[in-house]
Amino acid sequence: MFRRRETKEYVNEQNAILWGTFDGFTWIRCEGKGSFLQSPALKDCAQSAEKDGQKHFVIDLEACTGMDSTFMGTLAGLSTRLRRTGGGVQIATPGAKNRQSLEDLGLDHLLEIEPLGAGWRGKVDEIRSSLKPYAPKAAQAMGERARHVFDAHRDLASTSQANAERFRNVLDVLKKQVPPDSQADPK
Template sequence: MSSENAILVGVFDGFTWIRCEGKGSFVTSPVMKECAEKRIADGERCLVIDLEACTGMDSTFMGQLASFSARLSKLGSSGGVQIAGAGERNRNSLEDLGLDCLLEIDPPSAIWRGKADEVRSHLEPYQLGRPIGTQDRAKHVLESHKVLSATNADNARKFAGVVGILEKEVAENEQKAD
């Protein structure tokens, strides 16, 4: 991941703040996923995804946001996933896929409200525990698109071709590995 595209993280009282700098994409989303999964496994129930410095998001990145929400929802979380600093472009992207029903976008009563600049000053870069290979990346992209497809019927139609191609690719690569 380049210095223009980074995932920064900070753990605070009551929430974990994950900031995407640059493009939110299939390249940055595995880093964000690993970070979020570790925090959820450690008991975190409120993830704040900061999109203030995010220049745009692809469907893989947005699928991961939806997956975090689904995972926290299954845990009976009262915190869930909150989006900070969405901006018009990123808000529209999330709304276009119906993710505004799963994510709290710039919630007015969030516990971090009024503290965003202070929180951002305490963030550290997050690095993957291990490099992600081609097959793992394909599985990651597939998983993200399956989550998006399960969100609503429009997404299921929109991503049916992508899911089909990725399922075939993943299966073929697994056969070659055996």
């Protein structure tokens, strides 16, 4: 008989979220795989900074070895939320593979990828040396994790008709794992 193994740790030495606030923006660095396991820490970190009034974020993908759809949906949700308040998300050093993943889902229209006039240009090494690890408040319970994955895919599907079609089956499966009363878009 096989048992489902619970993942107690979302962020570890191989997969870390590092962060800091600098000159009007919050810098969040993803180290390791940007996945459904790491994206709750990314979301939690961003929401914590938003509560402190931050509206401009830079997501540093230099050390990110790849991204799954949940991680990219988390980025889409963050950008959509921030745009409503006059903020936004910029992507720093995504590398060819991550850039292609973002572009394949049309997220280059929602996120500013490597903007040439960004205020952080020329300060990247200084910023990276000042980052500190982000420790999530607590590991997510199974229901919370399902809700997070559902929300991320709903946000991703809402970015374009092509993504709505691409993620329709995923959302149908996830709806069965999330209570109906929590499926409404809270935005």
